[in-house]
Amino acid sequence: MSGALDSAPAVEGNERLLVGAGLLLLVVAPFILGPFQTGLLAEVLIFGIFATAFNLLYGYTGLLSFGHGMFFAVAGYTMAKTVQTVGPMLGFGELFGGASVLATWLFGLVLAILVTVLVAMAIGYLAVQLEEIYFAMITLSFTMAIYAIANQDIIGTLLEFLGMGNGTFTNGSDGLTFTLGEVDLFGFTFTLVDIADPFAYYFFTIAIFAVTMYLLYRIVKSPFGTVCKAIRENPERASALGINITRHSWVTFVLSGGFSGLAGGLLIPLFTNVTPRYAYWAFSAEPVLMTVIGGPYSFFGPLVGAFSYRYLRWFISRFEMLEAYWQFSFGLLLLLVVLFVANGVIGAPKQVRSWLDSRGE
């Protein structure tokens, strides 16, 4: 049974079929799942974007960032500021009428990507000068710096010093809470983010998810992605081939940051609030864990990891005994995955198959 499955074209065909079936399932899912599961699925898909974007740097280029939470946080704050301040300031209400909530949200997403790209350019320029553990440490330092800036509301204090505002900008540890309400689009009305039942937001999410994953896929399959892998495998040799490693890593860092920003801008409205905790180092561990669980050497690994990670957590919450010690149960289950599945969850079917084959011999 192994021969046919191992041949390359069949796998390619299978992959395409799987992606098609997956997308179809995603479209049908909210009609079958309840409101709670629909929200959870939207969240998992956005974390999938986040982890895949992170993996551009980790799995493909060999740079372990321990500070990707900063992009998520910066994007989240940008979205919150757009909804609370920028949108009203630009008169979105009068300009777009019933569609103003939708317009504000789209504008917020674009701004979130732009701002994170700028942040990633600045931080990335410094970070890619280093490698390995030093790279992980410098990204961690930057995310903690952003955490402190948000938590101490340093921007607010500075603005007040300059005579603007009254000392609040990020609102310290409480962060910013906001909702995206009614949209009236040519007579069709819906709540953009209905927290109890995010049905509408789910469809916006899967549309953006599909486009983003396609873009990321094209990036890793392009010559650009191949250069990334070359850097991962052997920086010296890649350099000898004429590749400017620092520059290429920098561009990858910015791309990874920008897509992470998109994930942050997309997820924060669903959570209805952004706090400094997204820039705290512990949150930056989430895409790392998801990727390691799912498998960093496969394009869909981080996405599978995001699914496994969140649904495992959900599964634990359904059992009172496991939930009472959820950190312990979660850690134990993750440990099992890491110990027994060499290439992440995505590699598990293959591993089981080869194990079965070896027993058959």
Add this chain to the structure above:
Amino acid sequence: MGSDHMKHSDGAGKTSSGRVNRRSFLAAAGTGTAVALAGCSGGGGDTVRIGGIYLISGLAQALGTSSENAARAAVDDINENGGINGNDVEITIRDHGSQPAQTIRSLVQEDNSDLLIGITSSGVGLATAPTIESLGVPFIATDIGTPYITEFDTEAYGDYYESDDGKAALKPNIFRSTANTSHMTYGIAKFIADNYGAMRVANMGPDYAYGEQCWEYFKAYSEGLGVDHEYVASEFPSLGASDMTPQINSVLSNDPDLVFTSFWAGDSTTFMSQAAEQGLFDEVEDVFDTIGADPTVFSALGDTTPEGIHLSGWYWPTAYDNEYNQAFLDKYESMYADENVPSIPGFTGGQTWGAVQTYKQVIESVGSLNSDDIISELEGFTFEEDPRGPVTYDADSHQAQAPVTLGTTSFDVDVPYDGAGLADIQKYTITRDESLELLDGSGLGPGM
């Protein structure tokens, strides 16, 4: 406030019209699933389900656990006495987890909770308020201090959800059974005004919104009371800090007469033991704390608790001489005497027990589990049997008008652990109008 209500009911109306396709689809395709699910849940359609969310892991574990214990004691008590309208009560209590909003949704949408209680952090309370509003289920906050969540005057203080400096965050279905920071700091400011007058005052508190708010409100109330303190230092060690000595020494070097603090749970223990080591309690006249008085803190400190300082609290078990408090204490002791926790309730005990018992009376009064009916009955409802004495939920702010206690630490108090307790307890109450007058010009809302 009015528009808030409107928006809420408006949203609910639109939801159904916008989802017609989906709902009808569900009705057709999901019937089988629904039948199967009904079978799973045991068919107890009349059971009253309460969902609770507390920090029962990590830093504030002792605090969340004491609330959980009080809630479970109340449920047990209700079930022993015929349930609610003859129906059994079930309670599910979950940890905040990393995404509290989702935990709350799960409590309602997966566990089918009819009523909610909980939250062990003001920040989480404010962040999850839109989620709670969206779910529409009655919610009584038992453990949070921020005045914002019960402030309704968005015109005077700004809408919390629409600007970075808004201070009015009330939602239609959120109530609070515990006194808030505005009330607590008033008690301390009043005590100091009556007993000390203008002094050199220093502040220490945890480095997050709660610590900052306590200090702001304390200063505003002191000014409102006409006491012209000199504020000599203000230090905020990080939440859960293991070493506070740099901040303690910095405060001491400014030679204050009084030290105002807003530590709680583990931070209270850390502060008191390290301040004692640095000799702080010998060098200043008095030390105050907002919500540090808790059996877990006193039993952890043992005989090192500084005597004669003034601690305030939402609830102190021996502060109320009434049959309802006694019934609560008896029930609590009978349930937890053999457990590895103090067998008297902590500083969130009274209001958590009270919240659950309030739900019972309100539901029996409206005769159904309809959320909107329960919410409108709760507005202005007086719960006569609260351990802290009769408690009224204000119709506008949804804040329970319960007294706060301020007592002196003493080893002469009869407590079921080795350590100090609170003696010479005074109670402070304040109305919204009085608060408005005192806070005038500070930009801070009464939240009551």
